[in-house]
Amino acid sequence: MLINGIQIDDSFAEAFNMRGTRVIITAQTLTWAYHAANAMTGFATSVIGCGVEAGIEGELSAEQTPDGRPGLSVLLFAMGSKVLMQQLETRMGQCVLTCPTAAAFAGIASDEPINLGKNLRFFGDGYQTSKLIGGKRYWRIPVMDGEFLCEESTGMVRAIGGGNFLILATSQSAALAAAEVAVAAMKNLPNIIMPFPGGVVRSGSKVGSRYQSLFASTNDAFCPTLKGVTQTELSADIESVMEIVIDGLSFDDIALAMQTGIAAICALGTGSGVKRISAGNYGGKLGPHHFKLHAIMGGNRP
């Protein structure tokens, strides 16, 4: 498939089941909400090393938040509910509780609640106060700047992680510029995050390694500097590959994000230096969710 001169490989992104949750973080100003959210979603690029994949989903105006202050919506994804609970609690405690004026609220409804302030309240050392407002329980924890307000729990839902596409370009700068355009187009979409730095990952991985202690290693088939020594997927003119990884709350959310990102790149045309769009998979044997590029870009989502 060719779109505006850019080749779309007949390939698919292979994605996995995850558990996800959403937290609304508010603060006196959007700047301080960002401080809290950036800290909370820091070191959360991949479950391989971070335990959780997290990112800022979007900004919320004062009218959209429970307490009428500016805020941010944060999504977190993990491979299991236990890890998600642990990571959420740790990150809430170290990154949001500590951030001046920040407050945290549930961002998603579910039959499976996950602790938000339920255990953080013990930081109050007995001075914490519970309030049941509109059927929801909130904890008011006395802190040095006043009170930290936190809803007792948020919802945990089934989600999908690992949607992706690869940008194959004639130079590193061309690949990065195209990736930036794609991320800019995708970042306003709801229900998804791109957990890697700036939304882009340059170290895509394959399963396994020649070193027994590692279960993931560099995706040598897409490394341009190894073209001569590995079973490469790259043609001679490809000098750089960047990947955009997407976690989302549903298949359709991720498919729409991939379609939006790829379309934004294709709109740049061949003059951008982008030659091909491909996707990362493991032969279809590991992840149950397959995002087929041709189907997505042809408008026929699988």
Add this chain to the structure above:
Amino acid sequence: MSALTFSLKIPLQFAVNCAVLSPAYLAGKSLAQIAALSIEHGRTRMRLDQVFVISGHDTQDLHIKNSSSQLDYLGANMGSGSLLVEGDAGMYLGFGMKGGEVHCLGNTKSFAACNMQNGLLIIDGNTVDFLAGASAGLRKGMAGGTVVLKGNAGDRVADQMRRGLVLIEGNVGDYCGSRMIAGTVGVLGNVGLYAGFSMRRGTLLFSREPQLHATMQACGSHTLPFLTLLLKSFAPYSTRFANSNAQRVKRWLGDAANNGMGEILLISD
């Protein structure tokens, strides 16, 4: 279907227990069966149709007309539906209510919303003592739901209250929030003496500064984020509280004599 209406047709010398006038109890009964239900009046038992003129059909929508303060336990243990009291009500209005809505257009006697668990109770007039409190022998008062009082209340409002919301637009007497365990009470009018006496937890939200006893300890003025949520949650109720957008309050904690962590918040802007 028209509301099932009970119009009081005789003057009552004694208080009458009206707990049977409940949607759940009356559901599925014919008018004849309802008319034959008996209630105690003094030492005698009377058929409902000896006390009320009964009309209408909808057992989920009850109206009491020409109501009197001798009608006790109106809306008691109600779980759903609505009850409109056109006039005064006696003691224990909404006692142990578990759901639905009771609206009293007049005044009530003591123990309104006593041991209430859920639902909405609106009183347009005044009430007397122990609003949202506990009935004799019980250690916990109101355990949930919402009470909106447009008039004044007497002493011991929310005594031993466990959970829920009480909004009072008028004045309250002494010992407001006494022995309170949790929940929220808001008062727009004047507050009597000893507010928060022996309080353990919960919130008393006042708009006028009360004369507090020594063991309620001043903690200064603060901007509390939860107030926005709390005040916003009043919006569904037809009350002047919903007009407030205050965030800044003076705070007292206590009752220290009881090692309590209850709070009195005085809206300061």
